[in-house]
Structure formats: C-alpha cells, structure tokens
Amino acid sequence: MAKKPELDDFRVPFFNDGKKAEQFALDDFDPAVKPFSTGSKESDRARLAEIGAQLDALQERLHTQTRQRVLLVLQGMDTSGKDGTVRAVFHEVDLLGLRIVSFKAPTPVEAAHDFLWRVHAQAPAAGELTVFNRSHYEDVLVPVVLGTLDDAARELRYRHIRQFEALLAESGTTIVKCMLHISKDEQRARLQARIDDPNKHWKFDVADLEARKLWGKYQTAYRDALAATSTEIAPWYVIPADSKTHRNVMIAELLLRALVGMKLEYPPAKASLKGLKVD
Amino acid sequence: MAKKPELDDFRVPFFNDGKKAEQFALDDFDPAVKPFSTGSKESDRARLAEIGAQLDALQERLHTQTRQRVLLVLQGMDTSGKDGTVRAVFHEVDLLGLRIVSFKAPTPVEAAHDFLWRVHAQAPAAGELTVFNRSHYEDVLVPVVLGTLDDAARELRYRHIRQFEALLAESGTTIVKCMLHISKDEQRARLQARIDDPNKHWKFDVADLEARKLWGKYQTAYRDALAATSTEIAPWYVIPADSKTHRNVMIAELLLRALVGMKLEYPPAKASLKGLKVD
Structure with missing residues (x-):
C-alpha cells in the first residue's frame, strides 16, 4: 500500500539542512498530481467549504488576540493561480480580520529604499491574517533572472529575508509560504485562454510572454530562492497547482494546520x- | 394601494435643499420597518446572494478601470451592524478589488494632523471598492456629543467634509453613505447579548455603556451631520437596521444601483x- 501523502512531503528542506537543501529540485515535484484531493471535484469543494468554516472560526479567535498574527505568502509564475487562491480559500472567512496585499513592480519611492521597506510596512498587525499576493521574493527572482543582481548581492538578499522573517516570527507571526507550481504546458493553456476571451485582455500583458521565454531561468531562480529561505519559522511548500481545486484544498489544509497549531483561544x-x- | 417604497424615500435631503434639510428628522424613520424585505427571511437571503453575484460581476469590471472607484461609508451607533454588513453584503465579491478600512480613535500621529488627513490616505484607488467601517464622521459626532467642538468649529468641519467628498467625487469616485439606524431597545438587546456570552466579551467595551447614556445627544448629532453633508455627489441614506437581514438587503440594493449607474464596461x-x- 502506498504511503498516504503528508503536507510535509511537500515542504522545501530547511536552509540549514545542508545536503538536503542542496539536493532539493523543483523537477522532483509533478505539478499535475493531486495528493490532497478527496477523489472528486465535488467532494473537494465540500472539503474546501468545510475548511473555510473552520478557518473562519479560528480567525475570529485570532482577531481577539493582542499579539498573534498570520502571514501567508503566495508566489508562482504568471497564471499559477494566486488570485484564484485568495478568492477560493478565503471565501468563508470574515473580511474584517483579513488583509490582501498585492505587490506590483516597485514605485520610484519604494525603489529608493531597501527592498524590504515596503514589505515591512504591510506586515500583519496583531490579530490580522495577511496574504501577500506576490511578495519580497519578486525582488530576488526578477533581478536574478534578468541578470541585474550578482551572486553576492543575491545571497545577501536571501540572508536579509531570513532575518526579516525571523523578526516577524519572533514577534508573534506564524508564517506559511506557498509556491504555486504549474507546468509550462498549463501556463500556455491559461495564457491562451486570456488571449482568446476579449473580456480577459485586461489581465494579459505582453510582458507575460517575455517572462515565459525565461521559464527555465525562473524555475532555477525559484529553486534557489526556496532552498535558501525555507526555515523552521517560515517554511516553503511546493503546491502542485495544475489543478485549481487541488491547489485550493492543499493551501487551505496548510493554513488550517498552521492556525490549529497556534492554539488560539478567546480571551x-x-x-x-x-x-x-x-x- | 400603498406606494411601493423606493430607495430614495430613505435619502437624507440634500444640504442645499434649504427647508427640507432643516426639517429632516431621524425620528421620522422607524428603525424596525423592513421596506426592502421580500417578505421572508429565506427569500431575502436568496435576494442577497443574487445581488452579491451581480456586485461581483460589476466589481470585476470596476477592477479593470483606470479612473472609476467606489466608496461606501458605514456609520451607526455601537451594535448597529457595521461589521455584519461588511460580511454579508460582500460575501460573493472578490477580495482583490475590495478594501475594508476600520477607523479607530485617532493615534497621536493622526491627531497631530487635520481630521481628514488619515481619511484621505485611505481613499479608494482606481478600480477599487473601499468600505469605510466608521469614518471621518466620527470626528464630528464624538466631539460634538462630548462638547469639545463649538458650533463654528462643527460647521467648519461639515464644510471641509463636503469639499473633501467633492474632491473625491469629481476625481471619479462614486460615494454612497449609509447610516445604520437602530432603536435604543434593539441596542440594549445586542449589548446584553455580548455581555451574556463570555466569547463575545472581547467585543464589549464599558465605554459602549457611556456612549449609550448619551443616546439622545448622539441622535441629534447624527441628524445634524447627515443634514449638513448629504449632497448630490455623496448622499446619505437612513437604513432601518433593527432587522439585520433587511439592513443587508437594503445596503446591497443601494450599492448595486450605484454600480449599475456607473455603466461599467470592460476595456x-x-x-x-x-x-x-x-x-
């Protein structure tokens, strides 16, 4: 009998795990598998609604806290489903304790500061569940792929990220980081769908095709970033995301586990x- | 046959309507009526879900805009249902184009600026639907009731508010303002329910009882503020809110009408x- 999949099978080895972290390869994860699917789309949706109700109840408790907070980081290639995840996973959760932050390319004022300045300003407050839809990781991935950041500068950013996340975690923030892992074929289909529907044109940017041409470089940059910044206090998970329903269920399960682990109580x-x- | 109720029957006369604005009285509005109820709680909920789906579709179009934006202002006495409105009315709406801003008592830094400084910073951006859960109106209502703002200063704030809202409206923002109107008896029941359930204690502040003692003064302050700041570009509506379901449906109908009126199209x-x- 095959071993039942566990969430931690999809955790990126911790940065300080030496050999394991070195050997970590994104290619070892198949974007098309659905290990946390219940078997049918219908029962997956029922499971998602069930988790949603639990997340809502736990988030109400979180909202009464004066110290604890939660940060969910979503990263992934264009069309990997970050927006869809936000919509599906938080459908049952009260808006009042939730904040979604979508990071775009830095503005001139933001770029005039260190790369974590604008990110720190958006860190969750006490009692808040904050979702980073893209994040500080873009500020390593993009310049690494474009070749504007040399090796030393890249390693320095990784260290700054580890230290920044430690500051958040040691100040009461539970951090969960998800890399939405899709295949190159799935991305083609999703981009094509945006092109074929005129009402989706606003979502489409020709720059997405330029980024697609750099697919291999981005996969390498992701691999390196994940291996360098997966830590006990801020672990990375690789989410097989060719199936949208599976992606939603798996991220919801991860978040549920994190919130349960916080042992949240009413005051x-x-x-x-x-x-x-x-x- | 009785006239079918219309949303504009609950609109506060415009500030420049002279006599009508002077004669406006909150007591003319019964907090217990349900003019926009469909007849049963069940069909009201179905109607709310139907509006929710329409709001979601319209908000996707709004989100593609580079100029238009929407601001919904919610005001009302403690327990009048501002939080519950946010949850119910926006349940079907995509989080990504939505921002909820809950204003608390001003911090020292905020209080060191003019009273609209922190509010302006939270104004909706292009394509955004922003909800003010409490608002700049608190900064007139509270000091008026506590007697720390004299008549001239109060009138000056009303004028500043009218001019500020004109700036927003003339820059592409559709503004809808709702006063959640509950009875003093209904507030008693809701406060008592918070006291009786230990898991609701975190929502309860003894200061709420102090404010309740000033009920009459608050009603007068609300009346004056509404009459002084209901304008064509930023009208106030009195929402009969003793029934939570009615409150939700009526606010959703108002918002739907506003979004439909914007004639939102995809680019x-x-x-x-x-x-x-x-x-």
Whole structure:
C-alpha cells in the first residue's frame, strides 16, 4: 500500500539542512498530481467549504488576540493561480480580520529604499491574517533572472529575508509560504485562454510572454530562492497547482494546520461583566 | 394601494435643499420597518446572494478601470451592524478589488494632523471598492456629543467634509453613505447579548455603556451631520437596521444601483492580441 501523502512531503528542506537543501529540485515535484484531493471535484469543494468554516472560526479567535498574527505568502509564475487562491480559500472567512496585499513592480519611492521597506510596512498587525499576493521574493527572482543582481548581492538578499522573517516570527507571526507550481504546458493553456476571451485582455500583458521565454531561468531562480529561505519559522511548500481545486484544498489544509497549531483561544471572560444588565 | 417604497424615500435631503434639510428628522424613520424585505427571511437571503453575484460581476469590471472607484461609508451607533454588513453584503465579491478600512480613535500621529488627513490616505484607488467601517464622521459626532467642538468649529468641519467628498467625487469616485439606524431597545438587546456570552466579551467595551447614556445627544448629532453633508455627489441614506437581514438587503440594493449607474464596461479588446498563439 502506498504511503498516504503528508503536507510535509511537500515542504522545501530547511536552509540549514545542508545536503538536503542542496539536493532539493523543483523537477522532483509533478505539478499535475493531486495528493490532497478527496477523489472528486465535488467532494473537494465540500472539503474546501468545510475548511473555510473552520478557518473562519479560528480567525475570529485570532482577531481577539493582542499579539498573534498570520502571514501567508503566495508566489508562482504568471497564471499559477494566486488570485484564484485568495478568492477560493478565503471565501468563508470574515473580511474584517483579513488583509490582501498585492505587490506590483516597485514605485520610484519604494525603489529608493531597501527592498524590504515596503514589505515591512504591510506586515500583519496583531490579530490580522495577511496574504501577500506576490511578495519580497519578486525582488530576488526578477533581478536574478534578468541578470541585474550578482551572486553576492543575491545571497545577501536571501540572508536579509531570513532575518526579516525571523523578526516577524519572533514577534508573534506564524508564517506559511506557498509556491504555486504549474507546468509550462498549463501556463500556455491559461495564457491562451486570456488571449482568446476579449473580456480577459485586461489581465494579459505582453510582458507575460517575455517572462515565459525565461521559464527555465525562473524555475532555477525559484529553486534557489526556496532552498535558501525555507526555515523552521517560515517554511516553503511546493503546491502542485495544475489543478485549481487541488491547489485550493492543499493551501487551505496548510493554513488550517498552521492556525490549529497556534492554539488560539478567546480571551478570558471579563469577571466585571458577570450579571451586568444594560439599562 | 400603498406606494411601493423606493430607495430614495430613505435619502437624507440634500444640504442645499434649504427647508427640507432643516426639517429632516431621524425620528421620522422607524428603525424596525423592513421596506426592502421580500417578505421572508429565506427569500431575502436568496435576494442577497443574487445581488452579491451581480456586485461581483460589476466589481470585476470596476477592477479593470483606470479612473472609476467606489466608496461606501458605514456609520451607526455601537451594535448597529457595521461589521455584519461588511460580511454579508460582500460575501460573493472578490477580495482583490475590495478594501475594508476600520477607523479607530485617532493615534497621536493622526491627531497631530487635520481630521481628514488619515481619511484621505485611505481613499479608494482606481478600480477599487473601499468600505469605510466608521469614518471621518466620527470626528464630528464624538466631539460634538462630548462638547469639545463649538458650533463654528462643527460647521467648519461639515464644510471641509463636503469639499473633501467633492474632491473625491469629481476625481471619479462614486460615494454612497449609509447610516445604520437602530432603536435604543434593539441596542440594549445586542449589548446584553455580548455581555451574556463570555466569547463575545472581547467585543464589549464599558465605554459602549457611556456612549449609550448619551443616546439622545448622539441622535441629534447624527441628524445634524447627515443634514449638513448629504449632497448630490455623496448622499446619505437612513437604513432601518433593527432587522439585520433587511439592513443587508437594503445596503446591497443601494450599492448595486450605484454600480449599475456607473455603466461599467470592460476595456476594449486589444486588437494586437487577435489570433495570437502562445508558444
């Protein structure tokens, strides 16, 4: 009997795992598999709704906290489904404790600071669940692929990221990082669909085709970034994402596990309110 | 046959309507009526889901715009249902084009600026639908009730608000402002429910009871603020809100009407993409 898949089978080895981290290869992960699917799309959706309700209940507790916070980082190639993940995974979760931050190319003011300046400003506040839809990782991946960052500068950014994430984690933030892993063929189909539907043209940028030409370089850059920044306090997971439903379920499961692990409780009842009657 | 209720029956007369604005009285609006209910809670919920789907479709179009934006302002006494409105009305709407801003008491840095400084910073960007959960109106209502703002200063703030909202509207922002109107009895029941459930204690602040003692003063302050700042480009609506379901449906109907009125369209298809095949 095959071993039942576990979420941690998809965790990128920790940076300080030496050999394991060195041997980590994205190619070892098939984007088309659906290890956390329940078997049918219908029951996957039911499972997602079930997790959604649990996430909502846990997030209400998180929202009452004065210290704990959660950061979910979503990274992936164009069309890998970051937007769709946000929509599906958080459908049942109360908007009030949730914040979605979509990072674009840095503005001149942002670019005039260190690369973590604008990111730090968006870190989750106490009681908040924040999603980074793209993130500080773009500021390593893109310049590495375009050749504008040399090896020493790249390694320095990795170290700065590890230290920055440690600051967040050691200040009460639970961090989960997901790389939405799609195949080059799946990306072709999704880009083509955007081109073929005029109402999707606004989503399409010819620059996406330029990035696609650099597919291999991006895969290498991702591999290196993941291996260099997967840590115990901020682990990376590779999400097989050719199936949208599988992607949603797996990310929801990861987030649920993280929130359950936080042992969130309501603050203790206020004794002063016992028996109080409102006039 | 009674006249079918219309949304504009609940619009506060425009500031420059002279006599009408002077005669406007909150007491003329019964918080317990349900004029936009379809008759049963079940069909109201179905209607809300239907509007939600329409709002989602319209908001996708809004999201493709480079100029238009939407601002929904929610005001009301404690427990009037601002949080619940956000959750219910936007349940079907994509998080990515939506931003919820909850204003608290000003921080020292915020208080060191004019009262619209922190509000302006949160104004919706192009393509965005922003909800103010409380707003700049708190900065008139609270000091008026506490007696820390004299008549001249209050009138000056009203004028500053009208001019600020004109700036937003004339820069492409559609503004809808809702006052969630509940009865004093309904507030008692809702506050009591928070006291009676220990897991709701975190939502309860004894200061809420202090504000409740000033109920009459707050109603007067609301009346004056609404009459002074309801304008053609930023109208106020009084929402009968003792029924949560009615409140949700009515606010959703108002927002739907506003978005439909914007005649949102997708940007024209890009001719350059016609027949393009992705490699």
